[in-house]
Amino acid sequence: MLAVATALDVKDMDLRAASAAIKESTGSETLEIRNAAHLHGLCAGLKTGEYDIIGDAGDYLGVLNDGATIRVTGNVGQYVGDNMTRGLIVVEGSAAYGAGVYPYGGALVIRGNAGDFTATMNKGATIIVCGDVGDEIATYHLAGDVVVVGNAGVNFGNYMIRGALYIGGEFKSQGHNTRIEEITIEDVQKLRRYFEQFDVQADATRFRKLIAETAKPFYGKIVKRHE
Amino acid sequence: MAVVGAFCVSVMKNACINAQYPGKCATCVEVCPYQVYALDGDGQVSVQNFNACVGCRICAEFCPGNAIRINSAEPEYITRALWTFPTVEEIHHKALTGQYLLRGFGTMGPLPHFDSIVVVPSQISSPAPRDKYREECKTDVVIGEGRCDKPLHLKLPIVFPAMSFGALSREAKLALAICAAQMGIATNTGEGGLVPGENYMANGYADAERTDKKWEPGGYLVMQWSTGRWGVSVDYVRAGDAVEVKIGQGAKPGMGGHLLGKKVTEEIAAVRGVPPGSDALSPCRYYDAQTADDMKRMVAFLRDVTDYQVPILMKLGPSRPYADVKACAEAGVDAISIDGAAGGTGASPDIVTQGVGIPTIACIPPAVRALKDLGLHRKVKLIALGGLRGGLDAFKALAMGADAVGFASAAEIALGCRACMACHKGECVYGITSQNPRLRARLDPEEGATRLRNFIHATAEEIKILTMLSGHTSIHDLSEEDLRALDLNTAAITGLKLIGYEKRLPWWDN
Ligand SMILES: Cc1cc2nc3c(=O)[nH]c(=O)nc-3n(C[C@H](O)[C@H](O)[C@H](O)COP(=O)(O)O)c2cc1C
Numbered sequence: 001m002l003a004v005a006t007a008l009d010v011k012d013m014d015l016r017a018a019s020a021a022i023k024e025s026t027g028s029e030t031l032e033i034r035n036a037a038h039l040h041g042l043c044a045g046l047k048t049g050e051y052d053i054i055g056d057a058g059d060y061l062g063v064l065n066d067g068a069t070i071r072v073t074g075n076v077g078q079y080v081g082d083n084m085t086r087g088l089i090v091v092e093g094s095a096a097y098g099a100g101v102y103p104y105g106g107a108l109v110i111r112g113n114a115g116d117f118t119a120t121m122n123k124g125a126t127i128i129v130c131g132d133v134g135d136e137i138a139t140y141h142l143a144g145d146v147v148v149v150g151n152a153g154v155n156f157g158n159y160m161i162r163g164a165l166y167i168g169g170e171f172k173s174q175g176h177n178t179r180i181e182e183i184t185i186e187d188v189q190k191l192r193r194y195f196e197q198f199d200v201q202a203d204a205t206r207f208r209k210l211i212a213e214t215a216k217p218f219y220g221k222i223v224k225r226h227e
Numbered sequence: 228m229a230v231v232g233a234f235c236v237s238v239m240k241n242a243c244i245n246a247q248y249p250g251k252c253a254t255c256v257e258v259c260p261y262q263v264y265a266l267d268g269d270g271q272v273s274v275q276n277f278n279a280c281v282g283c284r285i286c287a288e289f290c291p292g293n294a295i296r297i298n299s300a301e302p303e304y305i306t307r308a309l310w311t312f313p314t315v316e317e318i319h320h321k322a323l324t325g326q327y328l329l330r331g332f333g334t335m336g337p338l339p340h341f342d343s344i345v346v347v348p349s350q351i352s353s354p355a356p357r358d359k360y361r362e363e364c365k366t367d368v369v370i371g372e373g374r375c376d377k378p379l380h381l382k383l384p385i386v387f388p389a390m391s392f393g394a395l396s397r398e399a400k401l402a403l404a405i406c407a408a409q410m411g412i413a414t415n416t417g418e419g420g421l422v423p424g425e426n427y428m429a430n431g432y433a434d435a436e437r438t439d440k441k442w443e444p445g446g447y448l449v450m451q452w453s454t455g456r457w458g459v460s461v462d463y464v465r466a467g468d469a470v471e472v473k474i475g476q477g478a479k480p481g482m483g484g485h486l487l488g489k490k491v492t493e494e495i496a497a498v499r500g501v502p503p504g505s506d507a508l509s510p511c512r513y514y515d516a517q518t519a520d521d522m523k524r525m526v527a528f529l530r531d532v533t534d535y536q537v538p539i540l541m542k543l544g545p546s547r548p549y550a551d552v553k554a555c556a557e558a559g560v561d562a563i564s565i566d567g568a569a570g571g572t573g574a575s576p577d578i579v580t581q582g583v584g585i586p587t588i589a590c591i592p593p594a595v596r597a598l599k600d601l602g603l604h605r606k607v608k609l610i611a612l613g614g615l616r617g618g619l620d621a622f623k624a625l626a627m628g629a630d631a632v633g634f635a636s637a638a639e640i641a642l643g644c645r646a647c648m649a650c651h652k653g654e655c656v657y658g659i660t661s662q663n664p665r666l667r668a669r670l671d672p673e674e675g676a677t678r679l680r681n682f683i684h685a686t687a688e689e690i691k692i693l694t695m696l697s698g699h700t701s702i703h704d705l706s707e708e709d710l711r712a713l714d715l716n717t718a719a720i721t722g723l724k725l726i727g728y729e730k731r732l733p734w735w736d737n
Contacts, residue, residue, distance in 0.1 A: 019531050041528025045461035059521070063528050064461040079515040085460040101514045102456040104500065120514040121456065123500035140510070142500050162502060215502040216488060 010042075011035035018042060022051070040077065043070050046087070059096075062089045065106060078115070081108040084125060090198070097134075100127045103144070109198045116153070119146045122163065130200055138165050139175070141212075147194060149202045157210045165210040166191060168202055177213045233306040234280040235298045236263060238272065242294035245272040255286040255295060282307055284315075328577035329487075331650025331660065333478055333614055333636055334569045338586045341620045343717040344710050345726070349698030357695035364691040365701035368631050370413075370469070370608050371538030371561040375530075378561075379447045379469055379538060382411030383687045384625060384702055388564065388612050388633035389451045389473065389542065391417030392425075393486045393495045393507065394573030394650065396667045399642060399659045402675030404429040407446030409680050410687075415449040418473060418484050418509060420458020420498040426466045449540060452529065454483050455509030457499040461532055469537045470529050472522070472560070474551075475544025477570025477587070477613040478580045483509030485574045490653035492662045522558045530559075538562060545570075545584035545613070549593035552609075556601050562608035563598075564633065565590050569614025571636035573660060574651035587613035588627075589720045595628030605630065605703075618689020625690070626705040627721065634686070641682035642675045 006029045010018040018039055025031050030050040036042055040059040043051055046068035053061070056074035063082040072080075075093035084103040091099075094112030101117065103125035116134035119127040124144040135153035138146045141160035151169035158175030165178075166187070174180070183205075191204035244252035250270035255263075261279040264272055264286065282303065287295040303311035317328060349356040357364070371378035387403045395403075400422045407414040408431035416425065427437055431445030450467035452459065464470055475481065486495070486507040496503040516525050526539050533539075538561035543551050545567050555563045567587025572580060591611050598604040611629035614636070615621055621632040640646060643657040650660040658670035694702055697709045711726045712718035718725035722735040 015527055015531055016535065040524040041531055044528045045464070045532035047461070059524055060515070060528050063515075064464065064532055066461045078521070082515045083456055083459060097517070098515055102459070104460060117514055121510070139514075161505060216505045 006030060007032040007034065009034045010039060013039070015039055015041055019044070037074075043068060046070075056093070062087070065089060075112065080110075081106070081125075081127075084108065094131065095129075099129075100125060103127070105144075107198070109200070113150070122146060124163075126194065128194060128198060128200060130202075132169070135172075136175075141165065145190070145194075147191065147207075149200065160210070160212045161215050162212055166207045167210070168207050174210065178210045179213045181209045181211050183207055183209045232278040233299060233301045234277065234282045235296075235300055236274050236277040236280050237296045237298075238274060239294045239296065242292045243272065243290075244292045244294075245270075246294075252291060254289050254291060258285050258289045260285070282312065284312065329485075329574055329651055330577050330580070330648045331571075331573050331575075332580075332646060332648040333571040334580055335648070336581060338569055338614075339588055339717060339720060340569065340586065340614060341588060341623045343713045344588065344623050344721070344723060345713055346619075346622060346626075346693050346697060347709050347711055348696045354698040356698055357700050359692050359695045362695065363700060364694055365703065366687060366691065368608065368702075370540070370631075374561045374606075375538050376534075376536045377468065377538075379413055380411075381413060381447070381631065382444065383683065384631040384690070385410070385412050385621070385683060385686065386449070386564075386610060386631055386633045387412070387414040387638055388566070388610075388635045389415040389417040389449075389471065389476075390635055390639075391419030391451075391457075391484060391486070391573065392422045392498065393417075393419035393457075393490055393662070394484075394660060396655075396658055396661055396670065397422050397494075398667050398670040398672050399639075399675065400425055401428060401672035402642060402670070402679060403638065404446075404448065405442060405672060405676035406679035406683060407448070408442035408444075409446075409676065410683050411444040411446055412683070413447040413449055413469070415471060416451050416467065418451050418453035418455055418457055419486070419495070419507075421450070421463055421466055430468070451542075453509060454511065454513050455499070455507065457507065457509075464529065464532055467537070469540055469561075470533060471540040471542055471564070472525065472529070473542045474555075475546070475566070476542065476572065477545050477566035477568050477584055478572030479575040480544025480546055480566075480579075480584050481511060482575070482579060483511045485509070485572075485651075487574055487651050487653065490651075490660075490662050495662060519554050519558065522554070526558045526560055540564060540610075542566065545587070545590045548585060548590045549597045552594040552597040553601065556598060556603050556607050560607065562610060562630075563594070564610040564612055565594050567591075567611075567613030570612055571614075571639070572650075586720075587611065587615075587624075588717070591624060591627045591629055592720075592722050604628065618686045618693065621686060622690050622693040622705070623710060625702055626709045627707060627723075634683075637682070638679060641679050642670065643678070 026049040033053045037056040045064040047066045050069045053072040057076045059077035061080045062070045065084040065087040067086045070089045072091045076095045078096045079098045081089045081100045084106040087106045090109045095110045095114040097115040099114045099118045100108040101120045104123045107126040109128045111130045113131035114129045114133045120139045122144045123142045128147040130149045132150035133152045136155045139158045143163045147166045149168045152171035154172045155175040156171040157165045157178040188204045240246040265275040368381045368384045403414045404425045407429045426448045429448035431442040433439040433441040448467035449469040449471045451471045453473040488504045488506045501507045540562040541555040541560045542564040567590045568584030608630040610631045611624035612633040655661040658667040712723040
């Protein structure tokens with residue numbers, strides 16, 4: 001049997017046309033998508049399939065991803081992998097503001113740098129940034145792992161509640177309700193597994209780990225009327 | 228100067244120590260700064276000069292037997308002006324605990340509201356009234372008509388606004404869904420994820436396979452997409468009949484949802500992804516949208532993941548209604564809910580509920596004007612929320628230009644609530660805003676749905692009466708001409724014609 005066509009140029013398409021074309025062309029093989037930088041919200045809510053985006057992608061790439069594997073050879077705009085629940089997104093370049101916000105699961109790997117508010121309100125995904133990240137990373141982190149190989153800005157892990165943050169470089173300041181913990185053998189093994197799985201070059205033993213000071217940072221700050 | 232005789236002072240003899248052991252206690256006599264109390268010859272306490280009482284309640288605070296009651300005979304805001312008993316108590320509370328007040332429910336206190344507007348009946352100079360008992364009245368509204376593949380055909384211009392699973396019990400959520408199915412209207416998930424069953428029940432089915440259509444005609448479920456994104460996945464977004472993007476709500480505009488740890492049971496924690504017992508505080512803004520352009524893109528991808536089938540709605544708090552509604556419409560939504568300052572909540576700081584936001588009646592006219600300026604009035608539907616109590620308020624909102632109205636607090640009350648304002652505590656004795664299984668067992672979803680259905684039915688009848696006595700046979704024919712403002716202030720803020728003057732005030736174009 002001949003292989004189905006696996007390349008799609010979305011140059012002159014709007015989001016609706018592009019996503020219809022993508023659904024149509026999704027097969028057992030990887031679908032190559034070209035000229036997608038003008039589209040925001042591409043590959044949204046997909047449950048299966050493998051997609052290679054050649055070049056850059058716009059905002060909200062792979063939003064609500066629920067099982068697809070998406071690779072981008074260039075850079076992505078804001079909010080890549082927003083609200084992902086399953087699947088994998090790998091960005092060879094860098095990501096702007098708000099990469100991997102609100103995810104419940106799956107994995108997001110950014111080989112370049114990522115902007116501010118990356119991995120905010122993570123509820124269970126694995127997010128790996130191989131370069132540096134901006135400020136307020138992993139704000140209100142509720143579950144899952146965030147791994148930053150490079151450096152981070154201010155308020156790293158602000159008001160995290162559960163889960164773990166790993167950082168290979170430096171951070172400008174530590175967020176509220178965080179605590180630096182000794183990295184354990186299990187952590188090193190876990191990081192090595194991630195690095196192997198996602199092909200990241202880093203020495204797991206030199207990472208530092210941040211966890212939440214308490215799971216109830218807001219507890220007791222507010223009481224109820226007449227009690 | 229305090230008003231003389233403004234307080235009723237009573238000493239309960241069975242609790243008063245002096246009454247039982249004369250001469251043993253005269254604390255009230257000692258502490259009262261105005262000699263309201265005196266000892267008689269036998270050493271008995273008597274209230275000799277109650278006219279002098281200024282309502283400070285020092286006596287009540289010091290009384291060892293807790294025997295003294297001070298009741299104001301005049302409203303305290305007259306007799307004590309700024310320093311009413313509740314104000315003094317609130318300051319003491321803060322001084323003792325360092326904490327501000329938090330509560331459920333909507334604004335308690337005077338706000339300009341629908342009460343200062345009257346309905347204008349039809350007589351001889353306008354089309355004759357219609358007969359409510361013998362003629363038909365059109366009440367259906369379509370959201371998303373011509374704008375998406377599966378618009379919502381509401382039988383009545385009524386929705387249940389977002390109330391989250393967490394703030395409400397599972398039973399209350401299901402009661403709303405069943406009522407929506409029975410009345411052919413829409414209910415809303417709220418920002419706490421989907422209660423299993425809510426979606427098919429709202430459509431009228433008793434089972435997940437949708438084989439048993441138990442409730443006719445079947446209604447709709449709006450899936451709320453909010454800033455905490457609790458329990459949201461692509462399956463969630465696709466599980467209902469519409470998606471609502473929440474920007475804000477009337478009781479706490481500019482703040483996110485607030486669910487106290489007490490209500491975060493294992494079940495709620497599992498849906499929301501927070502540890503049980505920990506407060507679930509939604510962010511006040513989207514972490515995945517910062518500008519109006521981002522909102523446009525968000526609406527676009529929500530349309531895309533729902534395959535361009537279902538309407539997309541947006542919900543606003545009461546801030547700058549004209550500009551905000553315009554921005555929503557420009558983001559490309561099919562309907563906009565605007566929640567006035569009077570809107571309800573499951574938990575919010577008291578000062579925010581009380582003092583923040585534009586009153587409901589002042590939100591509707593600018594919202595309508597924004598849609599008219601864009602040529603979208605009646606195409607993009609406007610849903611008015613915030614402190615609506617029944618058919619009279621609903622009629623006024625519709626005549627001011629809204630396409631539909633929502634009842635949240637009123638729906639809670641229809642379920643049995645008595646507005647104690649303690650929703651945040653999670654100990655609702657009617658099982659409506661509680662997660663405690665013992666209390667929840669008191670609310671049966673089907674019984675609750677019956678009460679809700681009766682309330683919605685009566686409200687719809689009220690809307691029909693008013694529509695028909697003002698000479699119309701369809702709610703779509705209502706206009707501002709069917710209303711008058713009772714006072715200058717209301718005429719000034721709503722642009723309605725003032726009674727007596729019979730014109731709009733000069734700064735509204737006539
Ligand atoms: C118990 C309760 C929970 C609520 N939860 C939400 C929510 O999750 N999301 C939201 O947008 N609005 C929420 N609201 C606000 C309502 O959707 C609605 O805007 C408001 O209550 C309307 O005013 P009314 O109660 O006077 O009808 C809630 C209100 C109540 C009373």
